Every structure is written in C-alpha cells, then in structure tokens.
Amino acid sequence: MTYCVGLRLNAGLLFMSDTRTNAGLDNISTFRKMHSWCVPGKVAITMMTAGNLATTQSVVSLLDERSKAPEERAPSILEQPSMFQVARLVGQTLRExxxxxxxxxxxxxxxxxxxxxxxxxxxxxxxxxxxxxxxxNFIEASADTPFFQIGETKYGRPILIRAFDPDMSFADAIKLLMVSFDSTIKANLSVGLPLDFEIYRRDSLKNGEIHRVEKDDPYFQTISEGWGDALKLAFDSLPPYQLDE
Incomplete structure (x- = not known):
C-alpha cells in the first residue's frame, strides 16, 4: 500500500508521497513514487503512483523511454499539446x-x-x-474537489477536508500534508517514511523544489508530537457527555 496526495492551490500545485512498498510483513522496501518531466519554459509534469509496483514502474519506464527515444517511439509525454492530452496518454499507457x-x-x-x-x-x-x-479514464480537480488522494486514503482525509484552503501558502499546505501523513503512518504500517514532496509554482513551467523528509527529520517530529498534543488539548476542552444520575 502507499499514500499520495496532490493539492491544487491558487499559488500552484503540491505533491507528497510516501516511499514504502510491501509484499507481506517480512518484505518491506523503499521505492520512489513521484516522477517528473520538464522542458523549462514549456512543460512541467509530475506524476505519483499507487498500486502494483511492477505495473507502476512499467508505466513510468514506458513514458520515460518514449520521451527520450527516437521519433518512431512516440508519443512523447513532453510533446502533448495540453495537460488533458497528457492525462489521456498516461491513461492509455496504464491500460496498455x-x-x-x-x-x-x-x-x-x-x-x-x-x-x-x-x-x-x-x-x-x-x-x-x-x-x-x-x-x-480520469477525472480533474476543480474548486469543489481541489485535492486527490490515492492508496491508503481514509486516515489522512479528515484533516484535509477540515483544514484545506486553496488560498493557503505552500508552507501551510506542507504542514497540513505532514499532519495527514502522520495520521496515516500511525494508523497503517504499510505507509511509512521517507516522504517526498514537490512544489510547483503556478506558471513557472519548470520542475518545482523537490524535498525528501527522512525518518529523523526534526520538523516532521515536531509536527507529529505537536499534533498529538493539540488533539489531546482539544479533546479535553470539549464538554463531557451528561449522564443521567
């Protein structure tokens, strides 16, 4: 299993994924699930994958090879006229x-x-x-559905629904996703650190800043511990249920 989230912000796009894959409790590995293609000034594309590892690696390899190989191996993901056509190409490759x-x-x-x-x-x-x-087939994010999750989605979804705002800064959006991932990691052993995230700034037309959050990352530890403490404080501040005497 895995967990990946893509946010559509007014300032740009934010992608975050874990790196854990498993084929049973005794066969756990780390694989990158985030992949990018770019022609600076023209095209910037990021993709995250969840599911069968052999399938996702084959899709990425085919798209990558066709973007670099001779013209007879087209179509290239970097030569599509629109992101809609890129989505169609990726969908066709996945189905293939x-x-x-x-x-x-x-x-x-x-x-x-x-x-x-x-x-x-x-x-x-x-x-x-x-x-x-x-x-x-595919669907597109909109004002009503401004983010997508794939993989183990249920544990990290509540905080996204309650706190996401398309006007938020990248710094706050990263904090939000780290809370979402921390909740998922604590609830499901099939999701784990390191985490990868990429910031795409709107209209920049170049690969964004890519970061890896390791297991000993001090900011992630602060978020994890602080969120746990904040939940306890919030719970204690709620009125108790009134039982009949």
Whole structure:
C-alpha cells in the first residue's frame, strides 16, 4: 500500500508521497513514487503512483523511454499539446500495461491495478490536476474537489477536508500534508517514511523544489508530537457527555 496526495492551490500545485512498498510483513522496501518531466519554459509534469509496483514502474519506464527515444517511439509525454492530452496518454499507457499482464490481456485484473495522480502545466494552458484510474479514464480537480488522494486514503482525509484552503501558502499546505501523513503512518504500517514532496509554482513551467523528509527529520517530529498534543488539548476542552444520575 502507499499514500499520495496532490493539492491544487491558487499559488500552484503540491505533491507528497510516501516511499514504502510491501509484499507481506517480512518484505518491506523503499521505492520512489513521484516522477517528473520538464522542458523549462514549456512543460512541467509530475506524476505519483499507487498500486502494483511492477505495473507502476512499467508505466513510468514506458513514458520515460518514449520521451527520450527516437521519433518512431512516440508519443512523447513532453510533446502533448495540453495537460488533458497528457492525462489521456498516461491513461492509455496504464491500460496498455495492465492489459499486457492481466489474464488473457482482456481485463484489468486487480492484481495488476494501479492509480495515478498527474499534475502540471503546458504553456499558457493553466495548471491542472488529474486522478487516473486503472481502466485509463480520469477525472480533474476543480474548486469543489481541489485535492486527490490515492492508496491508503481514509486516515489522512479528515484533516484535509477540515483544514484545506486553496488560498493557503505552500508552507501551510506542507504542514497540513505532514499532519495527514502522520495520521496515516500511525494508523497503517504499510505507509511509512521517507516522504517526498514537490512544489510547483503556478506558471513557472519548470520542475518545482523537490524535498525528501527522512525518518529523523526534526520538523516532521515536531509536527507529529505537536499534533498529538493539540488533539489531546482539544479533546479535553470539549464538554463531557451528561449522564443521567
């Protein structure tokens, strides 16, 4: 399992993912789940993946190879005219990989499933954020749905729903995501540090600042401990239930 979140802010896009993969309690590994492509001044694309590791690595490898290989290996993710067309290409590639591995190549076998968060900007087309399903279809973030989660989503979702504001700064958005990830990590062993996050500043058309949060990161430890203390204080401040005598 994994946990990834993409936020659509007025200031830009923010992506965060964990790095834990597991095939049983005795087979836990660390793999990067965030991948970026860029032509400075023209194209900036970031993708996060959740699901079968072989499937997601195949999708990333195909997209990467077709972006660098000779022209006969097109289509290239860097040559699409819009982010909508990029989402279509990624969806088609995901469906292609799943079909090649699923039984008889005719159905999206759940054993090979994967889900993708895709975001970025091409030219003056504006920043866009998509959620791509194993079948290759997708939906786009909007004012009503300004963020997407994939993987182990339920533990970190409540804080996002309560506290997210599209006008918030990147600094506050990172703090919000760290609370969301801390809640998930504490509740599910299949999600774990290190965390990767990337900041894409609106209209910059270049790869954003990419950071890794290690297990001993002092800020993450402060957030984890401070959030726990804040929850206890909030709980104690609520009135007790009145039982009949």
């Amino acid at each position: 990989v799943i079909a090649a591995n699923a039984q008889a190549g005719q159905r999206a076998d759940s054993a090979f499933n994967a889900t993708i968060i895709l975001g970025g900007q091409i030219g003056d087309g504006g920043q866009r954020l998509f959620l791509i399903y194993p079948e290759g």
